[in-house]
Amino acid sequence: MKIILNADDFGMTHEANLGIEKAMQEGYCSQTSVVANTNYFDEAVEIAQKHGFMDKVGLHINLFDGTPLTGGIKKLKKYARSDMFDYRPGIIYSHLPFYKDEIGEELEAQIQKYKKAGFSLMNIDSHHCAFYDIPVLFALIPLLxxxxxxxxxxxxxxxxNGKWFREKYGKYWIETMDKTGLRHVNYSSSVATYDKNMKKRNPKLIREKNVEVYVHPVLIGDHLIDNYTGGTxxxxxxxxxxxxxxxxxxxxDI
Incomplete structure (x- = not known):
């Protein structure tokens, strides 16, 4: 089994930038994904240029934190407040294609900023799994x-998790994304979930030749912490x- 070890949240904070810099340098990650709409994006670009991993940085689309890059989404109360992201669409707006145009405009601005910086991995994921939601998914697919x-x-x-709706919707999401023809692995999870599934010999993990594990490195003093797990x-x-x-x-490589 081979592992894509992705460091999420590059560019989110100064501490995340330092953590990912260290994780990439010391071999704890094989790639990372950058947030384009924060004050620490330029610092992330400088770090990737300095250490020669511009070709190992994907885009981490973000609708949860920081300031939107476009004006349309700022007017939507379910997505922004006081010119800052405040993503809370609720179940109805998550599963019906409301505000697809405004979301698409924001996603495109983030993509353009990513490409203009010179990153070339051309892999995409999303902060807090925003692109699981129908409006985000529908807005994103033509941009891919x-x-x-x-x-x-x-x-x-x-x-x-065994619930009927999740099983059905997850299958629909996969079928919709399959139509893009983009490369992907079939299994992705946090380190903790990966460890649990390895111990259980979960066939959804064990049978795969390539899998993705994601972490959220931050450097606190001399300590390299996975922020996602609450301090591991x-x-x-x-x-x-x-x-x-x-x-x-x-x-x-997949």
Missing amino acids: KKYRFESVRYIGNSYF HLKESFHRTGLAKKQFITSK
Whole structure:
């Protein structure tokens, strides 16, 4: 089994930038994905240029944090407040194509900023899984073709929890994304979920040749922390879960 080890949230904060810089340099991640609409985006670009991993940075589309890059979405009360993202569409607006044009305008601005910076991995994922929602998915799909993205993170393993609606909707999401023809792996999860599924010998993980595991590195003092797990030390978790012994690849290798 080969692992795409993706560091989410590059560019989100100064601490995230330092954490991902260290994780990439020390081999704890094989690629990362950057948030384009924050004050720390330019710092992330400088770090990737300095260490020569511009070709290992995908786009982490973001509708939750920071300031939108476009004006239309700022007018939508379910998406922004006081010119800042405040994403709370609720179940109806999440599953019907409301405000697809305004969302598409914002996504395109983030894509353009990513490409203008010179990043070239052309892999895409989303902050807090925003592109699971129908308006975001429908807005994004034509942009994937327009800007020639090559790969995408599929709906996460933990989404499928046995509930009827999730099983049916997750299948629909996969069928819709399949039509883009973008490369992807069939399994993706956090380190904690990966570890749990490995211990359970979950066939959805064990049978796969390539899988994706995502982390959220931040550097706090001298400590490299996975922010997603609430403070797990990245180095310790990599050795404990056996990830340190795996072969790492990038999205271009699938």
